[in-house]
Amino acid sequence: MSNISNVKIQIVTGDARPIFKQIVDGIRMEIATGELPVGTKLPSVRGLAMQLMINANTVAKAYGELTVQGLVESRQGLGLFVAEPRQLLSEEEQKKRLNIAVNGFVNEVAYLEFKTEDILQEVRKALTKLDSTPNADDRD
Amino acid sequence: MSNISNVKIQIVTGDARPIFKQIVDGIRMEIATGELPVGTKLPSVRGLAMQLMINANTVAKAYGELTVQGLVESRQGLGLFVAEPRQLLSEEEQKKRLNIAVNGFVNEVAYLEFKTEDILQEVRKALTKLDSTPNADDRD
Amino acid sequence: MSNISNVKIQIVTGDARPIFKQIVDGIRMEIATGELPVGTKLPSVRGLAMQLMINANTVAKAYGELTVQGLVESRQGLGLFVAEPRQLLSEEEQKKRLNIAVNGFVNEVAYLEFKTEDILQEVRKALTKLDSTPNADDRD
Amino acid sequence: MSNISNVKIQIVTGDARPIFKQIVDGIRMEIATGELPVGTKLPSVRGLAMQLMINANTVAKAYGELTVQGLVESRQGLGLFVAEPRQLLSEEEQKKRLNIAVNGFVNEVAYLEFKTEDILQEVRKALTKLDSTPNADDRD
DNA sequence: GTGGTCTAGACCACT
DNA sequence: GTGGTCTAGACCACA
Numbered sequence: 001m002s003n004i005s006n007v008k009i010q011i012v013t014g015d016a017r018p019i020f021k022q023i024v025d026g027i028r029m030e031i032a033t034g035e036l037p038v039g040t041k042l043p044s045v046r047g048l049a050m051q052l053m054i055n056a057n058t059v060a061k062a063y064g065e066l067t068v069q070g071l072v073e074s075r076q077g078l079g080l081f082v083a084e085p086r087q088l089l090s091e092e093e094q095k096k097r098l099n100i101a102v103n104g105f106v107n108e109v110a111y112l113e114f115k116t117e118d119i120l121q122e123v124r125k126a127l128t129k130l131d132s133t134p135n136a137d138d139r140d
Numbered sequence: 141m142s143n144i145s146n147v148k149i150q151i152v153t154g155d156a157r158p159i160f161k162q163i164v165d166g167i168r169m170e171i172a173t174g175e176l177p178v179g180t181k182l183p184s185v186r187g188l189a190m191q192l193m194i195n196a197n198t199v200a201k202a203y204g205e206l207t208v209q210g211l212v213e214s215r216q217g218l219g220l221f222v223a224e225p226r227q228l229l230s231e232e233e234q235k236k237r238l239n240i241a242v243n244g245f246v247n248e249v250a251y252l253e254f255k256t257e258d259i260l261q262e263v264r265k266a267l268t269k270l271d272s273t274p275n276a277d278d279r280d
Numbered sequence: 281m282s283n284i285s286n287v288k289i290q291i292v293t294g295d296a297r298p299i300f301k302q303i304v305d306g307i308r309m310e311i312a313t314g315e316l317p318v319g320t321k322l323p324s325v326r327g328l329a330m331q332l333m334i335n336a337n338t339v340a341k342a343y344g345e346l347t348v349q350g351l352v353e354s355r356q357g358l359g360l361f362v363a364e365p366r367q368l369l370s371e372e373e374q375k376k377r378l379n380i381a382v383n384g385f386v387n388e389v390a391y392l393e394f395k396t397e398d399i400l401q402e403v404r405k406a407l408t409k410l411d412s413t414p415n416a417d418d419r420d
Numbered sequence: 421m422s423n424i425s426n427v428k429i430q431i432v433t434g435d436a437r438p439i440f441k442q443i444v445d446g447i448r449m450e451i452a453t454g455e456l457p458v459g460t461k462l463p464s465v466r467g468l469a470m471q472l473m474i475n476a477n478t479v480a481k482a483y484g485e486l487t488v489q490g491l492v493e494s495r496q497g498l499g500l501f502v503a504e505p506r507q508l509l510s511e512e513e514q515k516k517r518l519n520i521a522v523n524g525f526v527n528e529v530a531y532l533e534f535k536t537e538d539i540l541q542e543v544r545k546a547l548t549k550l551d552s553t554p555n556a557d558d559r560d
Numbered sequence: 561g562t563g564g565t566c567t568a569g570a571c572c573a574c575t
Numbered sequence: 576g577t578g579g580t581c582t583a584g585a586c587c588a589c590a
Contacts, residue, residue: 016240017247018356018589025247032251055590094252098262105245106266107165110172111209112234113227116267122238123263126246127256158565185578195567200578208348210373216438217575217577223434230367233350298580305527312530325563335582340563349531357562357590367533374532378542380436385525386546387445391452392514396547402518403543406526407536438574475575 006043007036011052019054023062024069031071031082033130042072042080145180151192159194163202171211171222172270182212182220285320291332299334303342311351311362312410322352322360426463427456431472439474443482444489451491451502453550462492462500 009026011019030036042048045063049056063080066072073083089097109119149166151159170176182188185203189196203220206212213223229237249259289306291299310316322328325343329336343360346352350368352360369377389399429446431439450456462468465483469476483500486492493503509517529539 013355014353016244020589028251029247058590061589089252094254098249098252098254098259101245101248102259102262102266104248105241105263106270107169108241108244109238110270111168111211112229112238114234114238116264116271119238119242119267120260120264122242123245124256124260126242127250127259130246130250160565184576186576197568198566200580201565203578213434214578215433215575216573216579219577221433226373227370228373230370233366233368300580308531309527324561326561337583338581340565341580343563351531354563355590356564356588359562369532374534378529378532378534378539381525381528382539382542382546384436384528385521385543386550387449388521388524389518390547390550391448392509392518394514394518396544399518399522399547400540400544402522403525404536404540406522407539410526410530411536440574478575481574 006051007048009052011054020058020062020065023048023052023059024065027062027066028069028071029130036082038082038084040082041078042082044079143177143180145176145182147176147183147188149188149192151194159192160198160202160205163188163192163199164205167202167206168209168211176222178222178224180222181218182222184219283317283320285316285322287316287323287328289328289332291334300338300342300345303328303332303339304345307342307346308349308351316362318362318364320362321358322362324359426471427468429472431474440478440482440485443468443472443479444485447482447486448489448491449550456502458502458504460502461498462502464499 007027007030009023009030011022015022017025027036027042036042042063043051045059046056049059052059063072067074067080070086071083072080074080147167147170149163151162155162157165167176167182176182182203183191185199186196189199192199203212203214207214207220210226210228211223212220214220287307287310289303291302295302297305307316307322316322322343323331325339326336329339332339343352343354347354347360350366351363353363354360427447427450429443429450431442435442437445447456447462456462462483463471465479466476469479472479483492487494487500490506491503492500494500
């Protein structure tokens with residue numbers, strides 16, 4: 001344990017999300033899929049900034065977000081580590097967030113001329129793509 | 141025809157979306173659900189601004205968005221009216237936007253502890269709610 | 281790549297078009313002629329406003345238009361960049377807009393005493409001028 | 421001569437032009453094509469307003485424009501009549517206007533993905549449609 | 561530094 | 576009355 005990771009995140013300029021959000025989402029995803037197991041050390045702020053060719057402040061902001069969300073924890077002088085998973089949100093809160101996300105999504109696609117089934121198909125495809133990668137331990 | 145509408149929009153200050161976006165989404169939804177049938181006159185810029193207690197320019201910006209999206213059209217000196225629906229975007233562009241929306245949505249719900257099927261169920265529910273209300277009943 | 285541009289736009293007060301439209305047209309033309317290749321950074325909102333001696337909001341509005349039209353895209357905190365060209369509008373919509381433009385044009389020139397062929401000649405000249413400059417020479 | 425006309429103008433709500441401009445253009449066109457020969461009496465302001473279902477002030481404004489342009493002339497107490505044609509613009513002025521119109525037109529269609537020849541074809545079609553109707557005396 | 565949003569108030573063209 | 580444009584100045588999030 002306590003491996004040192006090199007996260008695989010891609011910054012997409014055309015993405016609607018700001019860069020720091022892409023980092024947060026990317027790392028959250030890698031933790032969720034098991035690519036970053038508990039206890040793994042995240043790359044340093046400067047290191048990741050260099051790797052992604054972005055400003056160090058942006059990485060720092062992303063790490064701050066992850067810390068607030070309880071997904072990673074800092075150990076003084078050692079760096080950031082993937083934290084023990086814990087139920088962060090109440091069921092009620094989770095349902096609320098799902099609802100907000102669903103409403104936002106529907107609002108965005110409502111004016112596109114797609115059939116309900118086609119939209120669902122796309123969502124299913126994207127969701128199952130995540131489930132099919134539960135853990136990916138094999139790599140350098 | 142050419143009814144005068146009184147849109148039912150609520151501006152939520154805690155909302156992540158800016159005010160003008162809330163208006164755009166709100167009216168887009170009312171058009172999608174048929175609450176605002178084709179030909180309906182939207183409330184005036186100044187009137188809606190007064191009603192929502194916001195600046196008139198903010199409403200004007202929202203109305204501009206709706207006009208660009210082809211959902212409403214202005215008749216000089218008369219006001220804005222709900223336009224005939226038409227396919228504005230190329231299929232390619234529509235697919236692109238669907239993809240962006242799907243990715244954004246999946247990113248938001250992926251870390252919530254819901255099963256794929258439950259999520260899909262919610263999306264389906266929200267989508268079919270639109271389809272089932274092609275045109276609203278006539279009101280005063 | 282990712283050159284920084286200095287657009288050459290002149291604001292004409294006597295022009296029938298509003299200022300923001302003149303900016304949109306000017307930049308659209310520079311993109312069409314290849315003077316602003318893909319990836320070029322546009323001047324900042326405040327910078328261009330200063331250069332043209334107009335209000336920053338007016339430039340922002342013009343930039344917003346260009347963004348909606350898909351000609352440029354913003355990268356948060358970095359600025360606006362000339363986007364990859366793509367077909368945004370459906371064929372139907374494109375035909376509709378061509379028709380509107382043609383009708384407007386014909387209406388404007390019909391009462392002038394020019395022969396049809398002379399008018400066509402002028403239009404052809406102006407159109408081919410664009411086609412013959414797919415990409416401009418590289419500058420500093 | 422001195423027939424009383426009933427102009428055939430259609431007010432198109434989706435048109436970009438304001439209503440009074442549509443009237444001016446429409447009548448100018450009917451005069452150019454000979455549908456309204458010299459000496460013809462135009463419908464009264466109120467009459468045309470009723471016919472077109474628009475505000476009388478709008479018709480009055482259009483008639484004012486036509487009068488200023490010298491296309492019609494008012495005879496005190498009798499109404500408006502189509503005036504003798506006369507060269508209103510110098511050649512230089514005409515060329516200037518043609519150029520402005522061409523530039524505006526090209527700018528509008530430049531971002532649409534049409535071939536030069538297709539655009540020219542449409543323009544030619546619209547222009548010849550006018551020429552082919554030099555006079556249309558036969559009607560009620 | 562960048563763009564994006566909002567307010568406040570003015571002026572214009574059109575109906 | 577209507578929407579559209581412009582200015583001036585403020586605040587925010589992001590890099």
